[in-house]
Amino acid sequence: MAERIDYTPPPKGSLNPGANEEWERLLEGLHEHGFLRFANDLVRSNTQLTQILTNALSREGSMNAIQNLSTLLIALSSIPPGQFHKTAYAARDAFATMEASVRNEHEHDKAPGVSGVFHLLKDEDLWHALTPVIEGLKTFTNSLDRDVERPAADRTGKSSNFQ
Template sequence: MAEPVEYRPRPTPTEPSAYEELDRLVQTLHEQGLLRLANDLASANKGIVEILVRGLTTPGAQNALQNLGAAAMVLGRVPPGTFYRVADAARLALERLTESSPDHPAPGVRGAYRLLNDDDAWRTLGPLVEALGVFGRAMSRPPPERPITEYSGKESEA
């Protein structure tokens, strides 16, 4: 009697293979012009790369990159809703500043006295004065030698 033949059909592929994904990536880069840009930069000459490397190794560029990193770390702690409120409030304040005329009359003694008794003005000014106090205290602290270490608690060479 004959031995049974072991046959296992190949499963039908349900997702693209790595080669198909790579082909798609190369096609997308070509369509967007990024492939041509990369080829042009690579084939131009090594002078462009030397200029970029020389520019990135200057103390100013290193400071700029560290400052961008520090800003990103600090902004990462601010909830998006709070940041939006601050940014929108700054926009409204700037609009108000550009709308006001330089001929705005001074309030005079009576106007200043009325401002002293204006509860809405004090409700607005109170948090502003407190925020200025917090800002002043934070600015009086010495700057950290290593901001990343202060932020994360991990040792860093930056």
């Protein structure tokens, strides 16, 4: 005969905590790390501080900065990390090469002349490197021609209170 298995089911709701339990955990965590004390001190400190912050954030320049930062973060979030990594390091390498080339040109201080330009026109590697740059510039220019009425809502589809 099989042996009896002793099993006591867990109390109801312990596997999936409810909203109240999660709220209590959040509140306790905020308290343990000092966020609640900081928030209370900030609120009770001085209404002038609150007024200064409110005035600073409601200025047109501040609103523009917040919206521009939001747009930048949305754009960055749409780039896969591998692609961003390659692009960032390719830009770094390109800037280092350009700097070395400028230093080299200053040392020799000699213009390439007509024959140098003619050699550049026949350089296959140069044309293979320039083709993606030219296509990218075309895309960039086309994107600049597109007017956007509400920038924050353009890519996300969400409405925006900013003008």
